[in-house]
Amino acid sequence: MRSDAQRQAPRAGWPWWLLAAVALLAGSFLRGWQLRSQMLMDDEWHAVRKLIGADMENIADHFGVADYSIPLTLYYRWLYDHAALSEWAMHLPLLTCGIALLVLAPWLLRTTLSLPERASWLGLLAASPLLIYFSRTARPYALLALCGVIAFVALQRWYRAGGRSLGWAATYLIATCVAGWAHLLSLVFTLWPLACAGLLAAAGCLRAPQRSQSRALLGRVLALGASIGGVLLVLLLPPLLNDWAALAGKAATDRVTWHSLYRTVLMDYGIVDASLLVVMLALTVAGAGCLWRRERFLTGSVASACVVGLAVIALAQPAWIQHPAVLARYCAPVLPFLLLFAACGLVAALARVRAPALTALGVAAVLALLVVRGPLPSWYYDPNQFMGHALFQFDYDARDNPYVTQFELGPVSAFYRELAQRPARSVTLIETPAHMHSNYVPDPWLQQIHHQNVKYALASPVCGEGDWDEYPYTATGAHFTRVARLGDIVDGANWGADYLVMRMRPWTLPYGDKFPFPVPWPDMTACVAAVQARLGAAVFRDEQITVFALKRDAR
Known part of the structure; x- marks a missing residue:
């Protein structure tokens, strides 16, 4: 017979399933509302200008002076060849990636996270202004966010299996290579967990009890790395050779400042004031600590990837990186995990509330506060065909947005x-x-x-x-x-x-x-x-x- 605790578990879980369902519906609505009437703006035109004057081969072996994202532009060129290139056709793949992230991210970590953590994470993903924007623009950032989650989780599963899972290895390879093909800088994040696995395996080789297993794992890390390197070589070597001068010309141009980094972190959380940022950072640190005790490899690889990736991008000094929105977009592969840590911290902070319904209500109240104190209320009026305009996307705080000031x-x-x-x-x-x-x-x-x-x-x-x-x-x-x-x-x-x-x-x-x-x-x-x-x-x-x-x- 089932115990009282087993009989009560489904009843205790219903508030979280309800929260998750509402978050999924709300997140899908926010990503799709008025999307068919949106005007293409700014960088969305890079791909159009490229494809009209270039064939498939030329698109595949160039980055262009203005980065147009090779796989997306190949798809758009295919549409153009079939007289089907339209705003909706350009937006649809990224909308699909944005909604897929809401479904796949909590599902991929279903054995690692509790139901309250998954529901809270889904809520933060659904209400994230940056992730909403990524899903609504014909640029590769929604794809990068989705591939980033898949890559980190796949490598975690592969590492836990001792490097013996061909399925997770293939998943990691595909997610990493697709993201790198779509946006070169994503590799500074998605390749890092493999580097972490290699470092841990190399360290294990120095300890006698683990030497044989660590050597075997290190060999598998090198094999997987070589496979990824081979695929990336095929995809990226031609454009690197053809457009190396253009890439070099966009490096050592602009700088990340402490102020722009601060503005970037505000955008990552989708808020505009420092007091709320302090709370979110505290929840993020606490949540990372909670997750570290359960899943050290994933937590450590993600946290260190944030540090290493930011450092590499800052040292490269790419063009326009002084603008917070640019750095925030480049960090798309790890943005969902920042929200994951915050979700875990939020659930831990409310752990003393024993009633599941009240805890879920508390999480919903925090989500509502983040929405109200963020930029979303200023976006969603009818009609607004210009959500991709810099008025809405350059900086979420009107006091630091030149399109306001x-x-x-x-x-x-x-x-x-x-x-x-x-x-x-x-x-x-x-x-x-x-x-x-x-x-x-x-x-x-x-x-x-x-x-x-x-x-x-x-x-x-x-x-x-x-x-x-x-x-x-x-x-x-x-x-x-x-x-x-x-x-x-x-x-x-x-x-x-x-x-x-x-x-x-x-x-x-x-x-x-x-x-x-x-x-x-x-x-x-x-x-x-x-x-x-x-x-x-x-x-x-x-x-x-x-x-x-x-x-x-x-x-």
Whole structure:
């Protein structure tokens, strides 16, 4: 017969299963909400610019001056060849990785962590602003976070099996090589647990009782390392040889400072104030201590990887590393484990509460506090098509975000203020020209005024030939739903929009002459005249914009 404790265990666990289910649903919602309407921003365009001018071979054997992530760009090129490249198709793999992390991470450590620890970890993963952002951007960081968890856990399982598990060895090899192929700097984290295994095996060779086993393990470490080295050699040697000068040119450029490191740690936890950071750091240290007593190899390899990886990146001094968001993205492979330590510490801190429901409620309250005191409430309004804009992602504290502190919107057209009187999302605008770099995009602030849908249009060739467009208007395999062609619009295809808004002058941040636009602006007087000859008289005109009414169609 089952004991009283056995009969009570399922009833004691239900609050944690409920918390885990809510966290999974909430995390999936936060990663997917409005994703289909998001505009591609900033570095998301690196891959598009590369693939349009390069074939598969050229993509595979170059890194590019602007890193475009080789495997992702190969996938995007395949979509382009099949006339299926769109914003949603670019975002879908990373959204899948982001949601897969929520499911796989607690499951992989189900024998190491208690149910309260797994549920709490899932809650922190689900509500992490950085992990949410990684899942919503067409960049490799969500893949790195997923591969990082798989790599560390796989190596832990392989090490515990004495290096005899071919399945875990293969899993570690695949996760490490995929992450390294997607982003070279991920290797400073994912290769470290194998180095730890090698160091422990080498140390064991010095002790007589363990000498034979340690020698065997060391041999297996070297064999696995050689296998990984061979795969990485095939994947990375050609781009390293072709683009070594470009890589070297981006090293020894910028520096991590103590202030930027502090801002990075704040971003990792998704908070903005120092007092809450002290609490989170205390929970992290306590949680690492709790986990160390149960699983020393995993805890030690992760903790030391954080130190070694940060040191290597800081010494390399890559370009833009002085910005906290850049360092936070490079640390994606170990970010989930930072939250794991915090989750273990949180559960340990609440261990004196004997009622499982009250303990789970306490964890939920902490999660709610982190959300409220973090950036998420400022992201999730409807519509917000610009969550990838630096206004939201450069720094989570407005006091340290130049897109807040240096912001000047300048004159706002009366047209946008009139749109604010209409129901939200009832109007769709197509704006042109538009250079989709955060410093030249006023639309996050304008959308907060007019509350309407926004699309962009390539201004060429109607406005002449220039570098103001993100990609050539002749690209045949690109079928973006948020980027139209002005030439098609003047021919009658309006992409489901109500108004064409032509921007008479560029916008920059800082505003005006303080930060010049990077390319010559088209002759908008001549461009407006060409459009007016096809679409008829403008319905609104001022110094900032000229607006033409469009007939809605089903596109």
